[in-house]
Amino acid sequence: MKRFKQSLAVMLCPILLSACAGQAPEESANDVAEEAAYVEEKSDSVAESISVVGDASTEASEQITEEISNELTPDNIPEWSKAYAEYLRTGAEYISFADGGSELSFTLIYLDDDDIPELFIDTGIEASGQMVITYHDGKVVDEYLSRIGSQYIEKSGLIYTDTGHMDYYPISITKLENGVFSEIASGIRYVSEEDFKKMGEDENYPYTLTYEWGDETVTEEEFNAHVAEYYDVDKGKQPDNYYSYDEFLYLLENGKWYSADHNYELVVQDCSWTEAQKICLEKGGYLATVTCTDEAKVISELVKKEGLTDKAFFVGYRSCEWVGDTFCSFRWINQDGSYQEVMPSMYDFWDYHSPGYDYTKNEWSFEAGEQEVGLAKYFDETGMIYIFDAPDRILNVSPEYAGKLGFICEYD
Numbered sequence: 132m133k134r135f136k137q138s139l140a141v142m143l144c145p146i147l148l149s150a151c152a153g154q155a156p157e158e159s160a161n162d163v164a165e166e167a168a169y170v171e172e173k174s175d176s177v178a179e180s181i182s183v184v185g186d187a188s189t190e191a192s193e194q195i196t197e198e199i200s201n202e203l204t205p206d207n208i209p210e211w212s213k214a215y216a217e218y219l220r221t222g223a224e225y226i227s228f229a230d231g232g233s234e235l236s237f238t239l240i241y242l243d244d245d246d247i248p249e250l251f252i253d254t255g256i257e258a259s260g261q262m263v264i265t266y267h268d269g270k271v272v273d274e275y276l277s278r279i280g281s282q283y284i285e286k287s288g289l290i291y292t293d294t295g296h297m298d299y300y301p302i303s304i305t306k307l308e309n310g311v312f313s314e315i316a317s318g319i320r321y322v323s324e325e326d327f328k329k330m331g332e333d334e335n336y337p338y339t340l341t342y343e344w345g346d347e348t349v350t351e352e353e354f355n356a357h358v359a360e361y362y363d364v365d366k367g368k369q370p371d372n373y374y375s376y377d378e379f380l381y382l383l384e385n386g387k388w389y390s391a392d393h394n395y396e397l398v399v400q401d402c403s404w405t406e407a408q409k410i411c412l413e414k415g416g417y418l419a420t421v422t423c424t425d426e427a428k429v430i431s432e433l434v435k436k437e438g439l440t441d442k443a444f445f446v447g448y449r450s451c452e453w454v455g456d457t458f459c460s461f462r463w464i465n466q467d468g469s470y471q472e473v474m475p476s477m478y479d480f481w482d483y484h485s486p487g488y489d490y491t492k493n494e495w496s497f498e499a500g501e502q503e504v505g506l507a508k509y510f511d512e513t514g515m516i517y518i519f520d521a522p523d524r525i526l527n528v529s530p531e532y533a534g535k536l537g538f539i540c541e542y543d
Contacts, residue, residue, distance in 0.1 A: 205385060205386035205387055206386070207386070208383075208384065208385075208386055209247075210266075210269070211247045211248070211266035212383045212384075212386075213383075213384075214266050214269075214271050215250045215264065215266065215271070215383050216380055216383040216384050217271075218250070218264060218271050218273075219237075219376070219379075219380055219383075220380070235252055235253065235254055235255070235376060236252070236253040236254075236255060236373035236374070236375070237250065237251070237252055237253075237373060237374050237375075237376065237379035238251050238253075238370050238371065238372055238373045238374060238379075239251065240263075240283060240285070240370050241285050241286055242263065242265070242283055242285070242286075242287075242288060242290065242307050243265065243286065243287075243288040243307045243308065244286045244287075244288070247265075247266050247267075249263050249264060249265045249266075249307070250262075250263070250264040250265075251263050251264075251370045252264070253279060253370070253373065254279065255279065256279070257278060257279055257294065259279075260275060260276050260277045260278050260279060261275075261276040261278075261279050261281055261292075262274065262275055262276065263276065263281075263290065263307075263312075265307060265310060265312075267309065267310025268310060270310070272310050272311070272312065274305065274307075274312035276290065276292050276303075276305070277292070277301075277303070278292055278294040278295070278301070279294060280292065280293065280294040280369075281293075281294075281369070281370075282364070282367035282368060282369045283367060283368065283369075283370070284362070284363065284366050284367055284368075285368065288306050288307040288308050289304065289305070289306055289307075289361075289362055290304070290305040290306075290307070291303075291304055291358075291362045291364065291367055292304075292305070295320070298321055298322035298326075298327045298330075299319070299321050299322075300319070300320040300321060300340070301317065301318070301319050301320075302317060302318050302319075302320075302358065303316075303317045304316040304317065304358070304361045304362050315361060316357070316358070316360075316361045316362075318342070318343060318344045318345075318354055318357065318358070319342075319343045320340045320341070320342050320343075320354070321340065321341055321343075322338050322339075322340060322341070323338075323339075323341055326338040326339065342354040344357045371479060372423075372424050372425075372479075373423075373424075373478070373479075374388070374422075374423045375422050375423065375471065375473070377389065377422075377471065378422050378423045388423055388425045388426065389422075390420075390422070390423075390426050390541070391425070393541055393542060393543055394541070394542040395419060395429070395430055395433055395539055395540065395541055395542075396414070396416065396539070396540040396541075396542070397433065397434065397437055397439055397442075397444065397537060397539055398410070398537050398538050398539070398540060399439065399442055399536070399537040400536065400537055400538070401526060401532075401533055401534065401536050402445075402536065402538070403523050403524040403525070403526075404418075404445045404449075404502075404504040404505075404523040404524075404525075404538075405523055405524075407445045407538035408445075408447065408464070410538070410540075411538065411540040411541075412466070414540055414542075415542065416466070416540040416541050416542040416543075417447060417464070417465065417466040417540065417541055418445060418446055418447030418464065418538060418539065418540065418541070419446045419447055419539040419540065419541040420446070420447045420448075420463035420464070420465065420471065420541065421446055421447075421448075421463075421478075421480070421505075421507070421516075421518065422463060422471065422473070423478075424478065424479055424480060427478070427480040427515065427516055428515070430507070430516055430539060431509065431514060431515045431516045432514075434509050434516060435509070435514065439509075439537070440509040440511065441509075441535065442509075442535055442536065442537045443506050443507065443508050443521075443532065443535060443536055443537070444506070444507045444516075444536075444537045444538050444539045445504065445505065445506055445507075445521075445536075445537070445538035445539070446505040446506070446507050446518060446538070446539055447463050447464045447465075447505065447541075448461070448462070448463055448464075448473070448504060448505025448518060449461075449462060449464060449502065449503070449504050449505070450502070450503035450504070450520055451503075452502055460472055461473050466543070478518075480515055480516060480517050480518060481517060481518055482517050482518060482519040482520070484517060485508070485510055485517035485519075486510050486512040486513060494519070494521075494529070495520075495521060495522050495525075495528055495529065496528065497522065501522035501523055501524060501527070501528060502522070502523045503520040503521070503522070503523075504520070504521060504522070504523050505518045505519070505520070505521070506518065506519045506520075506521035506525070507519075507539065
């Protein structure tokens with residue numbers, strides 16, 4: 132998946148890189164030199180590979196686009212799709228287009244009861260919120276949601292936003308009807324100033340929430356009853372099947388996701404991530420950049436079809452690191468060496484969505500300075516691959532992976 136020149140940045144709140152441990156540039160340069168020497172030494176002694184070529188077939192592509200919208204196909208780009216694409220290209224009040232900006236997440240949902248889907252945008256940042264955009268009577272109408280985590284009831288027009296931060300937890304219920312968004316109900320839950328002060332002194336202080344509906348203070352039970360008058364939370368669902376900006380814009384303008392016509396090659400071979408990328412480039416491809424759920428599904432089907440579900444495959448992802456004097460965030464590496472920044476939380480095929488994932492454990496230790504890269508594993512429970520942060524030279528850390536490794540080459 133190649134990166135287009137444009138990407139999105141949130142105007143309301145800059146993204147700060149935290150919890151990303153990076154080496155100093157000088158140390159990184161030494162690591163790069165050591166890695167280059169290692170690859171050169173090993174490149175002539177790499178074992179013969181077992182390779183299988185597969186492709187994202189037209190049938191699979193059409194099936195996936197039908198799940199998004201029955202109207203959106205390569206042969207028929209409806210007016211609403213063109214309008215959404217124009218909306219994204221020209222920008223809007225809450226988003227701006229800037230090269231090098233962070234990626235937002237995009238998807239389509241059916242919010243009201245017509246046959247035209249709504250465009251849904253998630254910033255992934257609590258303070259920056261979300262947006263929902265509709266197309267009605269030839270016009271695009273947008274609505275800003277002040278927090279993330281919204282859910283909706285399909286075809287009802289109802290959106291329920293119930294998130295908060297620190298000591299303040301507002302809820303808002305919005306209705307879309309005839310192309311108009313209206314807030315129809317709202318309430319607040321919050322910690323009193325006295326309790327908040329005590330929480331600052333003792334993080335285990337047993338605080339209580341105050342509930343307000345309209346201008347009245349109510350009990351928790353009364354608060355929940357008011358919500359139920361307008362919205363049934365048990366029927367709600369959260370938007371899913373998100374795309375990056377590049378993927379989504381391509382989908383809107385072409386009726387299929389960007390890599391729908393790409394080919395994939397599964398190679399079974401003991402090697403490092405760096406060696407795998409070198410081999411893919413020599414073959415005229417690159418380590419697969421799995422930039423949307425549709426692509427993950429196609430690759431998963433290929434892994435199952437070829438009977439390689441017991442293998443783990445390197446893909447073209449690298450985590451935070453210094454490259455020379457440049458700090459690089461989470462990213463997919465393209466064939467030409469450029470990259471597309473990625474926020475793993477937008478994908479439902481990342482490791483923490485895998486069956487039985489345990490937040491308290493990590494299979495690998497990275498204390499020796501091994502770079503974190505993408506390793507795809509297949510799970511029979513869901514029939515999907517999930518991408519884990521693994522060491523570049525995994526066999527140095529986990530020799531038990533010998534004979535169980537491979538990588539996925541992607542070809543445009």
